Amino acid sequence: MADFLPKPALHAACQAFIEQRMAAAALAMQAAQESANSDTKSSAGDKYETGREMATQERDRNAGQLHQARQLAAELARISPDAPCDAVRPGALVHTSLGWFYLAISAGRLVVGGQECFAVSGAAPVALALKGKRAGEAAVFNGKTVQVLAVS
Template identity: 30%
Template structure:
């Protein structure tokens, strides 16, 4: 399996895990909401239902965000290798390795660590369009781009 395929698969696994957790939480809240019975303390009942509905809405928004990340990852995985850093690039620097796709944190490939970052992240924005040999400055550190794949 190529490095790009392995990193992409790890990102997909991360997203699927998060999406499944969100769906399960939404289902549990909806089930609890259906099970709520109206008591003589009507205000307490309505407040409880509103809180559950607000939580469901919040989880549904998070679910939508993860769906958008799935779309971004699909585009990133289809990009052709370029000399310029773009969405989907694998970048090796003197300080760390990056996979410019979606923000997932640390990924592993064989013995190397890569950081899954979005192109809208502060370091992602700095790297976009750069090529091998370029330097960027981030948090008072000089980062030299050693390779772009």
């Protein structure tokens, strides 16, 4: 059963993933801003303007990544890791013939307690294929039959 892979630990791993992304984006934004601020006007004015513009674009790209990480945090906050699930839906931990899936956010491969699990969003193709399934049922994903072994 899914008892040896605790949902709260997976939830915490997803939270750590988001925090790491937010910190990296904020740091990169700060570095890009400092780069833009430190560019000094040279006799080749075009070089100065190009450097500032590139730094501004980099800062804006990182601001977008920070915004996406905040959206992931809001999405994760809507999921209670303590709520039991008897069918595949957001917040469910699903043991399948392909492995473990935690339907929360798209964080990819996580290892908790030595056990591998994939954190996927509810919009992920595997989540859509498994949606509503219960233990003992099967779904077709990528042309293969996937058995749902347990849902918690």
